[in-house]
Amino acid sequence: MPPRDSQDAPTPRAGGIAARAQAGAAPARYLAGLNPEQRRAVEALDGPVLVLAGAGTGKTRVLTTRIAHIIATGRARTQEILSVTFTNKAAREMKHRIAMLIGDVAEGMQWLGTFHSISTKLLRRHAELVGLRSDFTILDTDDQIRLMKQVIRAENIDEKRWPARQLAFLIDGWKNRALTPEKVSAGEAASFAGGKGQKLYAAYQERLKTLNACDFGDLLMETIRLFQDNPDILKSYQDRFRYILVDEYQDTNVAQYLWLRLLAQGRRNVCCVGDDDQSIYGWRGAEVDNILRFEHDFPGATVIKLERNYRSTGHILASASHLIANNEGRLGKTLFTDGESGEKVTVTGSWDSEEEARLVAEEIEQLQRKNHSLNEIAILVRASFQMREFEERFVTVGIPYRVIGGPRFYERAEIRDALAYFRCVCQPADDLAFERIVNVPKRGLGDATINVVHEYARGQQIPMIQAVRFIVETEELKPKPRQTLRELVDSIARWASMLDTTPHHELCETILEESGYTAMWKADRSADAAGRLENLKELIRSMQDFENLRAFLEHISLVMEAASGEAEDRVTIMTLHGAKGLEFETVFLPGWEEGLFPHPRALDEQGRAGLEEERRLAYVGITRAKRRAKLYFASNRRIHGMWNATIPSRFVDELPEANVEVTEGAGSGFGGYGRQGGGASRFDQMQPFGASSYNTPGWQRAQKAGTRPGSTGGGFGEAFRGGSAGPQRQPLLIEGELLAKSTGVVSSFTVGARIFHVKFGYGEVSAIDGNKLTVDFDKAGRKMVLESFVQVA
DNA sequence: GGGGGTAAGTTTTTT
DNA sequence: ACTTACCCCC
Numbered sequence: 001m002p003p004r005d006s007q008d009a010p011t012p013r014a015g016g017i018a019a020r021a022q023a024g025a026a027p028a029r030y031l032a033g034l035n036p037e038q039r040r041a042v043e044a045l046d047g048p049v050l051v052l053a054g055a056g057t058g059k060t061r062v063l064t065t066r067i068a069h070i071i072a073t074g075r076a077r078t079q080e081i082l083s084v085t086f087t088n089k090a091a092r093e094m095k096h097r098i099a100m101l102i103g104d105v106a107e108g109m110q111w112l113g114t115f116h117s118i119s120t121k122l123l124r125r126h127a128e129l130v131g132l133r134s135d136f137t138i139l140d141t142d143d144q145i146r147l148m149k150q151v152i153r154a155e156n157i158d159e160k161r162w163p164a165r166q167l168a169f170l171i172d173g174w175k176n177r178a179l180t181p182e183k184v185s186a187g188e189a190a191s192f193a194g195g196k197g198q199k200l201y202a203a204y205q206e207r208l209k210t211l212n213a214c215d216f217g218d219l220l221m222e223t224i225r226l227f228q229d230n231p232d233i234l235k236s237y238q239d240r241f242r243y244i245l246v247d248e249y250q251d252t253n254v255a256q257y258l259w260l261r262l263l264a265q266g267r268r269n270v271c272c273v274g275d276d277d278q279s280i281y282g283w284r285g286a287e288v289d290n291i292l293r294f295e296h297d298f299p300g301a302t303v304i305k306l307e308r309n310y311r312s313t314g315h316i317l318a319s320a321s322h323l324i325a326n327n328e329g330r331l332g333k334t335l336f337t338d339g340e341s342g343e344k345v346t347v348t349g350s351w352d353s354e355e356e357a358r359l360v361a362e363e364i365e366q367l368q369r370k371n372h373s374l375n376e377i378a379i380l381v382r383a384s385f386q387m388r389e390f391e392e393r394f395v396t397v398g399i400p401y402r403v404i405g406g407p408r409f410y411e412r413a414e415i416r417d418a419l420a421y422f423r424c425v426c427q428p429a430d431d432l433a434f435e436r437i438v439n440v441p442k443r444g445l446g447d448a449t450i451n452v453v454h455e456y457a458r459g460q461q462i463p464m465i466q467a468v469r470f471i472v473e474t475e476e477l478k479p480k481p482r483q484t485l486r487e488l489v490d491s492i493a494r495w496a497s498m499l500d501t502t503p504h505h506e507l508c509e510t511i512l513e514e515s516g517y518t519a520m521w522k523a524d525r526s527a528d529a530a531g532r533l534e535n536l537k538e539l540i541r542s543m544q545d546f547e548n549l550r551a552f553l554e555h556i557s558l559v560m561e562a563a564s565g566e567a568e569d570r571v572t573i574m575t576l577h578g579a580k581g582l583e584f585e586t587v588f589l590p591g592w593e594e595g596l597f598p599h600p601r602a603l604d605e606q607g608r609a610g611l612e613e614e615r616r617l618a619y620v621g622i623t624r625a626k627r628r629a630k631l632y633f634a635s636n637r638r639i640h641g642m643w644n645a646t647i648p649s650r651f652v653d654e655l656p657e658a659n660v661e662v663t664e665g666a667g668s669g670f671g672g673y674g675r676q677g678g679g680a681s682r683f684d685q686m687q688p689f690g691a692s693s694y695n696t697p698g699w700q701r702a703q704k705a706g707t708r709p710g711s712t713g714g715g716f717g718e719a720f721r722g723g724s725a726g727p728q729r730q731p732l733l734i735e736g737e738l739l740a741k742s743t744g745v746v747s748s749f750t751v752g753a754r755i756f757h758v759k760f761g762y763g764e765v766s767a768i769d770g771n772k773l774t775v776d777f778d779k780a781g782r783k784m785v786l787e788s789f790v791q792v793a
Numbered sequence: 794g795g796g797g798g799t800a801a802g803t804t805t806t807t808t
Numbered sequence: 809a810c811t812t813a814c815c816c817c818c
């Protein structure tokens with residue numbers, strides 16, 4: 001069992017590399033371990049470069065070595081290199097690895113960070129040019145929604161019918177595409193509140209400016225605006241950044257792409273690294289097309305493919321490759337490995353999800369007996385609700401585990417409350433923070449009082465805290481709330497005056513004490529009150545790592561994760577999305593069933609593209625495994641509390657027989673896949689004629705497993721279903737395919753037409769998109785339906 | 794202002 | 809089936 005040549009292992013620290021290479025000594029040692037393609041990607045410094053790096057091909061190594069190379073050859077200094085990642089985690093990891101290569105010089109990499117953190121830095125420098133002050137606040141999703149509620153209310157729109165969440169979702173989508181309110185197409189803007197979408201968006205943006213605030217989308221959009229409106233400033237940054245590097249390029253959205261293109265069009269020394277097969281964030285605006293567009297926007301770009309995989313064994317790699325080959329929209333890479341074939345990928349069926357968890361736990365215990373490190377084992381699920389069953393099982397049998405994801409530290413109510421207090425002190429214009437804490441703990445300041453303050457602040461165009469200072473000098477409020485408010489703003493002013501003289505963590509502790517916030521939780525007898533106080537202590541503790549309160553607030557507004565540094569040996573439970581970029585010796589992939597994976601919502605909303613994205617997710621899952629990939633599916637799973645009979649995922653069928661071993665859950669008595677009526681409700685609207693539950697697409701697919709064009713060889717479906725003598729064989733029907741074909745079709749319906757739908761009854765067409773109709777049903781409310789299931793009433 | 798009852802929404806997640 | 813958010817009433 002030879003040790004795997006893991007390309008992701010950092011190269012040993014080599015002290016004076018930079019100095020030596022600069023002096024023109026022998027080829028630097030850091031280049032030695034690279035394969036020819038990797039080396040080419042590192043050394044192609046001039047002009048645009050696109051590196052298509054498959055899973056496990058040493059992508060991060062190329063990026064970090066390239067930076068080391070730029071510095072070592074004296075092409076640029078650390079502060080002249082812009083390197084962009086998506087997550088803070090990735091940025092941290094990259095900085096760390098660069099430090100391993102070139103030492104402390106990496107500290108000078110001040111332009112290494114996420115799109116958002118770099119944008120923030122740029123905006124703080126030039127805030128006045130986009131109508132902000134340099135101490136602008138960054139709002140998180142929660143603040144965004146609260147603000148949108150206010151905006152919707154101000155327009156006298158029914159919040160019930162037009163929820164702020166939905167508006168937030170729309171505006172987010174627009175910002176992902178760098179659409180300012182004026183640029184939103186009329187058709188899209190019409191899809192909210194009967195055409196008020198655009199107006200609300202504009203109003204929201206205006207409110208943000210008054211609040212001196214940005215949401216996450218604005219960070220990118222305002223930076224783009226800054227560059228577009230100020231060519232001289234753009235020019236100065238184009239000149240400064242001699243080299244630009246981008247990680248995970250397949251995850252960029254339109255706004256990020258424009259951002260990047262503006263900066264890169266200067267020196268054109270831009271290097272993007274990505275893998276179209278690992279694009280799994282389309283649902284939040286990522287555009288794989290950006291990869292395809294690269295060569296168009298940067299003519300003459302060098303394209304380098306990294307296809308040698310250093311991570312997985314032959315069987316695992318073959319399985320993943322075969323699966324992903326079912327996707328149409330690919331640039332097409334063929335991964336290969338010189339390593340051994342290793343163990344086959346296993347597929348195991350179980351009766352239900354509980355048995356699935358038991359089987360996985362048993363496997364883990366066996367591996368444990370063979371001294372397999374638990375840190376090298378991961379359970380990757382499609383949806384987080386699957387995690388609970390594994391946790392329960394692991395608790396009963398005593399397998400240590402850690403869950404990645406879940407509710408995040410900075411999203412907890414007590415943390416957000418505390419932060420709101422700190423924000424009030426640091427950023428006096430932060431109305432959202434003020435509103436959050438004005439009556440927490442309870443001070444007897446109800447809606448009536450707040451409204452008075454609100455009105456006054458609006459009228460005078462001043463922040464609420466300032467408005468309070470005026471109001472308490474008037475007779476407008478009753479004595480009691482007046483006095484309470486006065487005390488509150490006096491306290492805030494007092495705390496603010498201590499900012500420069502008191503260590504910030506002490507000040508914050510004082511704020512929480514004096515405001516009565518800690519006392520509130522101490523008085524609370526509910527079970528989690530103690531935990532909340534603990535969290536607050538943790539918050540105070542963690543802020544000591546920062547220079548001042550301002551820096552701390554900046555950090556957490558951009559980094560919504562708390563550092564967790566436990567090193568014990570534990571199994572990791574996480575979502576497939578969370579696993580991107582990671583690797584484990586053994587990977588368990590439970591829940592490969594229709595109705596869960598591919599996830600129906602992805603098919604509903606994105607059609608064929610959604611299915612392909614789900615398949616890429618499956619690909620990401622399998623390619624996380626170095627030596628063992630173990631798939632599972634259950635015949636019964638409880639979803640939203642209801643038991644559903646389920647059939648294996650189509651992705652199981654798409655695995656190559658030669659590399660996969662089918663096992664059965666021991667003594668499970670499983671084997672029946674007949675649908676006993678019921679279930680499958682999501683297909684109902686697709687099957688208006690189908691009284692029989694055997695008409696569901698999933699069932700049909702099960703019947704014709706292995707006969708799919710384009711899928712080589714027989715699928716495994718049969719192995720589990722014991723052959724099939726289904727009713728009629730109808731063509732594979734994906735809801736998504738119907739939806740996908742719908743775009744561009746001219747509808748025969750008109751807005752305002754009365755229609756009848758087989759499932760939802762009578763309604764009125766309110767919008768048309770291809771052959772998708774948005775209909776306000778008399779009984780069922782607003783729904784998006786396919787034209788083909790609708791007739792004129 | 795707090796508590797209880799009802800209604801709605803339950804994929805993935807960063808920043 | 810379950811949680812969470814909101815509304816209304818006390």
